[in-house]
Amino acid sequence: MNGQEAESWVSFHPPGGSACYRVIMWVDGAVSAQRLSAWRRARMESVERMQEAGMRGARGALAAAQQEMQILNRDIEAEAFAFFTRAQDVRASGLLAALRADAGVLGCRLGKSAAEVWLELQDETGVDVHVQSWQRAASGAAWSADVIVERTTAEDAAAWQRANGVAAEELIAETEDVPFRHTTVLLREATDALQAAEGKVIVDVTLGGGGHSERLLRAGATVWGIDRDPTARAAARRRLAGYGERLQVLNGNFRELGKLMHERGVEAVDGVLADLGVSSPQLDTAERGFSFLAEGPLDMRMDPALPRSAADIVNEADEAELADILWQYGEEHAARAIARRIVQQRTRGRIATTTQLANTICSALPRRGRQHPATRSFQALRIAVNDELGALDELLVAGFSLLKSGGRMAIITFHSLEDRKVKRFFERVTKPEIDRPEWAQPRPNPEYAARSVTRKPITPGEAELAVNPRSRSAKLRVIEKI
Ligand SMILES: C[S@@+](CC[C@H](N)C(=O)[O-])C[C@H]1O[C@@H](n2cnc3c(N)ncnc32)[C@H](O)[C@@H]1O
Known part of the structure; x- marks a missing residue:
């Protein structure tokens, strides 16, 4: 975004004391150019109506125009967010670093092609100055010149934080449209x-x-x-x-x-x-590393922010601790033999994947009956990783x-x-x-x-x-x- 474009959309700053804002910005292409210009026109007309009503002191007309503006904003925002799953990467890490470094940012929701940021300003810096600095940090993204800035209340911001109380990194995952197929039990x-x-x-x-x-x-x-x-x-x-x-x-x-x-x-x-x-979905997504039936990193963390993955335990715990985990949490009778085999195996290199671990277990415990030999050990590790x-x-x-x-x-x-x-x-x-x-x-x-x-x-x-x-x-x- 260049300076001229920035001026064309907004330069808010609080009239005194602190003020909260909700900002939506997206990369070009998230919404078609035609749609954007139609939205821009409608918004301009709405602003004119608001100004006119404000000058006349016509409160009813002013409220109606403000409501119209909110609806216009909500519509375009919905379209931008619907585009998340198809759009290009926003170079989110630079953006996240800038958002985190900005003391005014209360929270954000990032998608692949748009961002929603909640901001509280105590000083005289305009919202646009913040937006420009965030966008500069995500330099690889072709930011659209159009940005929605809405003045909100501290109560709304607090409600939003309560409902979205998550770290920014997670929010990238949150907005991705991963199908979630789980049949609810009982x-x-x-x-x-x-x-x-x-x-x-x-x-x-x-x-x-x-x-x-x-x-x-x-x-x-x-x-x-x-x-x-x-x-x-x-x-x-x-x-x-x-x-x-x-x-x-x-x-x-x-x-x-x-x-x-x-x-x-x-x-x-x-x-x-x-x-x-x-x-x-946790079991079936190979990358989450819960299942011995699919090749994936040996992870098993329900919360990706947990410090210790299954691979860390398998490669770092000593033999007695491993046997203990398998016995206590998997009720695995061959716990000692499996722990011994894991320790032998890891001297040849890190056990990094689900199938490497499953094969190691199978080599210590031949298959008997219908249950896969790794079933109990995987359960045990999952319980240990997630306590x-x-x-x-x-x-x-x-x-x-x-x-x-x-x-x-x-x-x-x-x-x-x-x-x-x-x-x-x-x-x-x-x-x-x-x-x-x-x-x-x-x-x-x-x-x-x-x-x-x-x-x-x-x-x-x-x-x-x-x-x-x-x-x-x-x-x-x-x-x-x-
Ligand atoms: C069996 S699923 C729940 C399915 C849900 N009842 C449904 O019908 O869709 C269990 C969920 O609990 C979560 N979970 C497990 N342990 C947790 C914990 N200690 N704290 C918070 N969530 C946990 C998992 O991440 C998983 O999403």
Whole structure:
């Protein structure tokens, strides 16, 4: 963008104190030149109407023109964002560095060909000066001269931050249109158990593709959806966009549920739902490195920002630690033999891919029966990388204490290690009395605070198993706080 073009669009600066702005800018080609010039013309006319109404002091006409301008902006922005998946790369890293270095930037959403930036200005620098410096930093991009700048309020900016509370790097992934195919497990059973209805607030701590959340929203509830995986959050946001403010999507680990909610002023909820484990897209995307069936980097991090990948553990943990992980988290009987073979193998070079690890395991443990020899070891590594069991322990305590009286917690588990933890925790809080052999008689349980809604765990029926074999190990347990 040259200086002349910049002047032609805007030079805002706050009239005093601080002011918030929402800026949309995109690279040329994201919207056709004809469309852009039609938009520019319409916008010009709208500005003229606004000026005229402003001079006449005609408040009604001014408000109508302002609304018209907002609609014009929203339309073109929607078109630019729809283009994200097809457009060229925006040289995002330079842009991100500039956005991060700009103290006024509250947050941003980057796509392949456009950026939405929220800015708070305390000083007299015009918005255009900031925009030009960001665009200069992404020098490889042919920025369109047209930029949308909207004055907003601090409250709107805070609401946007709450809904999009994610790091800028992730947001690049968030706007990419990756198809997310996950068949929700025990959909009806889990959501019915939570008794969703208008006015109720439910936290879905494993948002995934939003399958459970969608049914909760349809029943009228307000849903906080948490996921540590940016791809899942993006998919859920797309799928559930129609529910507006009733859905709030959060980036976070459910082990910090209490803190995540507290920071947003939510002290008690009517329901907590967890559908543990991984989503199908996590398993099926070879590059995420979860599956021994597809060649990919040995990664397995649900949250790409985690410091330690599966490859780091496999190549750096000592033999005893490896054996421990395989035994504890995979209940793998051949844990020691596999750990020994991994340590031997890595002296020849780093074990970097899923298939290298799967082959190493197979060489230590010949195939017996229908299960692939690497199944348990891969499960164990995934649990270790993501500290799934530690997070579950903390979720159970935090989720239960967040419940209102009469609120329900529903947890779906996929293997015995998880289910055992849920079962024990639920027993701990639902038993009115504790009995020990050394006591003459049972004593009141100080932790008693809930009743069981499911006497036995609910499992998928024949129909569900037929269409979704991955649901076969699912177990749903539900309790209600007294
Ligand atoms: C089985 S999927 C949920 C699918 C979802 N119920 C649906 O119907 O689309 C589990 C999701 O939980 C997320 N997850 C697992 N552990 C998590 C944790 N500790 N904190 C936040 N999200 C987690 C995963 O990233 C994954 O997207």
